[in-house]
Amino acid sequence: MPENKEIVLRGIAAAPGICIGKAYLVDREGVNVIRRYHLADAELEDEKDRFKTAVKKSTEELRSIIEETPEDFREHAAILETHVALLRDKMLYGKAIERIEEEKINAEWALKNVVSELKGMFSSMSDAYFRERAADVVHVSDRIMRNLIGKERVNIKNIDKRVILVATDLSPAETSQIQLERIKGFVTDGGGVTSHTGIIARTLQIPAVLGLNNASRIIRNDDIIVVDGTDGTLIVNPRDYTLVEYEERKSRYERQKSLITRTGRHSAATKDNIHIQVMGNIELPEEVFLVRDNGGNGIGLYRTEFQYLQSSGFPSEDELFDKYRDVVEIMAPHPVTIRTLDINGDKAASYTGSLDEANPALGLRAIRYCLTRPDVFRTQLRAILRAAAFGSVRILFPMISGLNEVLEAKKFLAQAAGSLAEEGKTFRADIETGIMIEVPSAVVIADLLAEEVDFFSIGTNDLIQYALAIDRGNRYVSHLYQPLHPAVLRMIRQVTAAAEEKNIRVSMCGEMAGDPIYIPVLLGLGISELSMTPQAIPAVKNTVRSLNMGECRDFSREIFSKTGDREAREFLDKHYGYITEQIYFG
Ligand code: PEP
Ligand code: MG
Numbered sequence: 344m345p346e347n348k349e350i351v352l353r354g355i356a357a358a359p360g361i362c363i364g365k366a367y368l369v370d371r372e373g374v375n376v377i378r379r380y381h382l383a384d385a386e387l388e389d390e391k392d393r394f395k396t397a398v399k400k401s402t403e404e405l406r407s408i409i410e411e412t413p414e415d416f417r418e419h420a421a422i423l424e425t426h427v428a429l430l431r432d433k434m435l436y437g438k439a440i441e442r443i444e445e446e447k448i449n450a451e452w453a454l455k456n457v458v459s460e461l462k463g464m465f466s467s468m469s470d471a472y473f474r475e476r477a478a479d480v481v482h483v484s485d486r487i488m489r490n491l492i493g494k495e496r497v498n499i500k501n502i503d504k505r506v507i508l509v510a511t512d513l514s515p516a517e518t519s520q521i522q523l524e525r526i527k528g529f530v531t532d533g534g535g536v537t538s539h540t541g542i543i544a545r546t547l548q549i550p551a552v553l554g555l556n557n558a559s560r561i562i563r564n565d566d567i568i569v570v571d572g573t574d575g576t577l578i579v580n581p582r583d584y585t586l587v588e589y590e591e592r593k594s595r596y597e598r599q600k601s602l603i604t605r606t607g608r609h610s611a612a613t614k615d616n617i618h619i620q621v622m623g624n625i626e627l628p629e630e631v632f633l634v635r636d637n638g639g640n641g642i643g644l645y646r647t648e649f650q651y652l653q654s655s656g657f658p659s660e661d662e663l664f665d666k667y668r669d670v671v672e673i674m675a676p677h678p679v680t681i682r683t684l685d686i687n688g689d690k691a692a693s694y695t696g697s698l699d700e701a702n703p704a705l706g707l708r709a710i711r712y713c714l715t716r717p718d719v720f721r722t723q724l725r726a727i728l729r730a731a732a733f734g735s736v737r738i739l740f741p742m743i744s745g746l747n748e749v750l751e752a753k754k755f756l757a758q759a760a761g762s763l764a765e766e767g768k769t770f771r772a773d774i775e776t777g778i779m780i781e782v783p784s785a786v787v788i789a790d791l792l793a794e795e796v797d798f799f800s801i802g803t804n805d806l807i808q809y810a811l812a813i814d815r816g817n818r819y820v821s822h823l824y825q826p827l828h829p830a831v832l833r834m835i836r837q838v839t840a841a842a843e844e845k846n847i848r849v850s851m852c853g854e855m856a857g858d859p860i861y862i863p864v865l866l867g868l869g870i871s872e873l874s875m876t877p878q879a880i881p882a883v884k885n886t887v888r889s890l891n892m893g894e895c896r897d898f899s900r901e902i903f904s905k906t907g908d909r910e911a912r913e914f915l916d917k918h919y920g921y922i923t924e925q926i927y928f929g
Pocket of ligand 1: 644646685781801802803804805806852853854
């Protein structure tokens, strides 16, 4: 690939914002993802130079390892010396250069082919010494390959430069290790907009573009890249005028963001004076400050599983209680909605034991897991009830698919209160109890469930995944992940209608609630509380203030005449399209 050619890639806009900086590749898949591409005659010299540079870098790396090897390990250093020699071997170095030239192919592919021939040749030799050389060839070529692709295994926590991460994929746990003062933003080949990776990026307030397919192959370490998380664009090696354009777009975005953030504490009432509670979702206790500073009216979703994911074993009751109490006290008098452990699925902790499930998203996760682990569930429920004595707490059960799960969970809650009372502990039992509506069966029986709880919280991330059969983290189907799909809108309407009938509250804490463009539809459908990544709060409040509830209700009735998500989106853009541009760029 020729140097410094501007390349524009389109992916999923996962976290808004714009950043410009040097790429830093994080490779979790090693160097096995090698593809072949053809080169024009004019590109061959550059490609050979690229290969030579990678070999030179590999030689330097090996030399410095040899120098740093203590006397006692000289034998090991001798092996490395043979690797240095191999780097220049005609059979490897010479042949790879020849292949690039003759077959007009990229250096990675040429190296891969030469290595596989060499390996075959050495492995079939009868002499053990030569057979072992096959392993040396692999070590050496891996090193060259890493330098060619610019990939290396990186511990995100240890990155000490101001960079933009480029990865094939990042797990939620890795993403939560990102050091804000170092990492400007990130891009990945995989991922979907409601993957937990995307959610964490929004919470951290760093621009992110996901689902780029082959970004980690195209980008090399230290390439200058531009990440526009507002529209999902990634630009590699931007030309000067592109840079100027994006610097300008970045300042406009930041200016507008700080203007809107300053209005975060204003209340969110529509023009016809209907108050909407706009709250924050948090993963870790520290994020409570983000909610407070962005003007959140409480925590609508505390994803408590992240404390479990960060720990090496199940946290104790006191460890949980300490964190919950902090959050509750900081947020008081505003409510904190503590969701019980939503573990497994894409959020598996290593110590829960490998379940070996073919479909973890449909497996023993969330409430299902807790009901099979009374010890784990009780510990958490006791910690929540104890924290409730320090402010306003609501409890929320995830992944409810039937009435029995609610009844059982409530029984556990009552038992937890009973045991605390017996022990004479300080706690509070009369707290609001709610359930996540994120499994289609819960929508269908919303009328039955409403009898048993004080509120519903619609989790569109999973609800859309399960109702439309679209893996929320799968980039190949992310274009089908449509909150305006008529089936999704009908489900929301069914839930709000059932809740209204039984006089209980409905909030929404899925990502749909944090995207300003959907607010007119959600208000019109009867959602009275919205919870989102903290940084979205000011923009959503701002949007609420620009709306008239009567008009939203009329609009949401009309949107049901649209038979597809595209028609619905066009209709929405026609009436409320101003929202997106105004929120991001003023
Ligand atoms: C949801 O499913 O919409 C939700 C809010 O829960 P989570 O994203 O943690 O699965
Ligand atoms: Mg969910």
